[in-house]
Amino acid sequence: MTEYGRGQGSEPWHPEDPLYGDGGWEGQQPHVGHQPAYGGQQHHPQQPQHQQQHGQHQQHGQHPQQQGYGEWGPEQQSGYDQQQYQQHQDHQQHQAQQQYQHQQYYGEQQYPQDGGWDTTGTHGHVPYPPDPADPYAQQAATYGGEQPDFYQTEDAYPPPEPPARRRAEPEPRHETDWDPGPDQGEHAFFAGGDPDDDAEDDAEPRGRAARRGGKGGKGGKGGKKKSRNGIACLVVALVFGGGLAGVGYVGYTFYQNRFGSAPDYAGDGTGESVTVEIPKGAGGYDIGRRLKAAGVVKSVDAFVSAQQQNSKGNSIQAGAYILRKQMSAASAVEMMLDPKSQNNVMVTPGERNAHVYATIDQKLGLSTGTTKDTAQKQYKSLGLPSWANANSAIKDPLEGFLAPGTYPAAKGMKPETVLKAMVTQASEAYGRYDLQGKAQALGLKDPLQLVTVASLVQAEGKTHDDYRKMAEVVYNRLKPTNTETNQFLQFDSTFNYLKGESNIHIATREIYKNKDPYNTYTNKGLPPGPIGNPGDDAMKAALNPTHDGWIYFVATDGVSNTEFARTLAEFNKLRDKFNESSGN
Structure with missing residues (x-):
């Protein structure tokens, strides 16, 4: 059956159609057999477009055909007079206009009274221009023209059912809505679906796929699906198994760290020796890492544990140690505490x-x-x-x-x-010190002289308390106002340095005979450079001497007891005390 300006068949019934879902066929078009008499007087407004088309067809001797009324040829019109024929044409155009107004997007269709579906294709076409909203663009170009039947092709949709037999169409599904698909919610990955198959199914309507028998009839897709189901299960099993292995490893590591003993070698090691250097300030973990890297111990934790269990473990000093490879942590600690193993x-x-x-x-x-x-x-x-x-x-x-x-x-x-x-x-x-500024403040030429003073303090002083007094003695004897020694230091340590000796009993004749620059008995002022390597205490004392007027000192016991004097008379008494103690 055709619609106004359309070929055979019809597109699906639109939900906005006023007759959608109506169980009967009631509308503006009367049923067959209830047509008004052609001689009746009915006045309907005519559209200019319809009148113009009607006039054009009359000029060509053609008569428009109306859907639902059959075909009208010259033989059928011979029994009517001109007036009846004109009324008949007006009535047909009026009905066509009313039906067109109700079909803005989809045309209404005529059905026989018995509810059947007319597919004879004998209905004519109403002379309407093409509908811009028509998605199928199936309006005829000429009156009585037949359009090709697209419902007869292989890929055609099934013909729509009459309104009395139709069911409400489902709401259009949004692209983000979840559709469980034919596998009752099973994801396509676990169903073994092929992305190409999904694309093909999306491109093919569901009704057509149903007629073709679904995916199972597509050239052996079922076997391929089973294979992919197996692969998916294998992947899941591998992932699950890997997760269990990871959890097990983490649990084992946690247990070992909390409750298990650290890996360790047994015994005193192999016969292969290795030297390990321990930097200054290194703690237990730093030492353990160096020993492990050298192959001495098996783990850092084992060494740290052994060091903590040894009462002298924290006394390990910086330096180089000669150890053996693959030693137990306890043996390594003991060997490092032995001075014989230290190579420093x-x-x-x-x-x-x-x-x-x-x-x-x-x-x-x-x-x-x-x-x-x-x-x-x-x-x-x-x-x-x-x-x-x-x-x-x-x-x-x-x-x-x-x-x-x-x-x-x-x-x-x-x-x-x-x-x-x-x-x-x-x-x-x-x-760390401002040697340049301190040197100038103390009347010295440069930082080198300040280091030299510190070396003298270190060589002549015996205790920490002596260092600051000894530094004051040096600075007082260097002063130009010194009339006691006349800027001669007269230190035995400088003479011993140039001789490479450490003799406290030096003959006076030998001292004054030597004119070496380092001899402070024969040369005023400081020696050319330091006479040893001063420590921090001596250096601090040289930077911060006492101010008590000390200018003389004597080691009265010849070893560790040093006494200081301000005058020559006090010095002579200290010297006599020294001679008595030494047996001179």
Whole structure:
């Protein structure tokens, strides 16, 4: 059956149609058999467009065809007069106009009284222009023209049912609404669906897919789906199994950290020795990491635990240690506490460089004099401050710059490496003080002279309380107003330095006979450079001396008891006391 201006068939009934869902066929068009008499007088407003089209067809000897009335040929019109024919045409156009007004988007259709569906295709077309809202654009171009039946093709939709047989169409589904699909809510991934199949299904209407038998009839898709179901299950099993393994590992690690013992070797280790360097300030975990990296202990936690269980474990000092590989943590702690395992060079406050060089040679397994020769040749590249070596008469450019401390010195190391570590630490220590400003405030030329005073204080002083008094003695004797010694220091330590000795009994004749710049009996003022490596106490004392007028001192017991005097008379009494104690 056709609609106004459409080919055979009809598009689906629109929900906004006033007749949608109506069980009968009641509208503005009367049923067949209830047509008004053609001779009746009915006045209906005519649209100009309809009149113009009607007139055009009359000029060509053609008669418009009306849907629901059958075809009107010349033979059928012969029984009516001209007036009846005109009334008949007016009535047809009026009904066509009323039906067109109710069909803004979709045309109304005629149905037989028995509710059947007319598919004969014998109805004519009303001369209306194409409807812009018509989605199918199936209006005929000419009167009586037949349009191709798209319902007869293979891909056609099924013909719509009459209103009495229709069911309400579902609300249009939004693209974000969840549709469980044919598998009752099962996700497409677990259903083994193919993304290509989904795309194909989206492109194909559901009704057409139902007629074709669904996905099962598409060339063996069912087997492929089962295979993908198996793959999906395998993936889920692997993910689930991996999760269990991860949880188990975390639980085991947590248990081991909380309750389990740390991994550890057994015994005193293998016969292979290894040197481990422990930096200054390293704690238990730092030491443990270095030992583990060297292959000495098996775990850091084992070493830390063993160190805490040993009453002397916290006394492990910085330096180099000769240990064995694969030792138990307890054995490693014991060996590090044994001085024999330490392969270090220890510089003590006031120690001269000559003794430090000899110790480095011994620790590194070098021939005697190797480190001293290296110091003389490479001192400029070892990190000395810019104000060092200001005097060309200095015997050793590194004297006073090998800071007291403990330094690793294991076999295989180079002497310049050990020396550079010492010089670097001394430069850092001196850098913490304003040596330049302090030197000028104390009447000295440069920071080097201040370090030299500190070395004298360290060499002559015996206790911490002596250092500040000894520093005042030095500054008082250097003053131009000194009439007691006339700016001569007269320190035995300077003479012992140039001699390389440590003798407290020096003959007066021998002292005054030697004119070396370091001899403070024969040369006024300070020696050219330091005579040893001062410690922090001596350095602080040189920066902050007493102001009690001390100018003389005597070690009355010859060892550790030093007494001070302000005048020459007091000094002579102290000297007699010293002679009595020494048996002279």
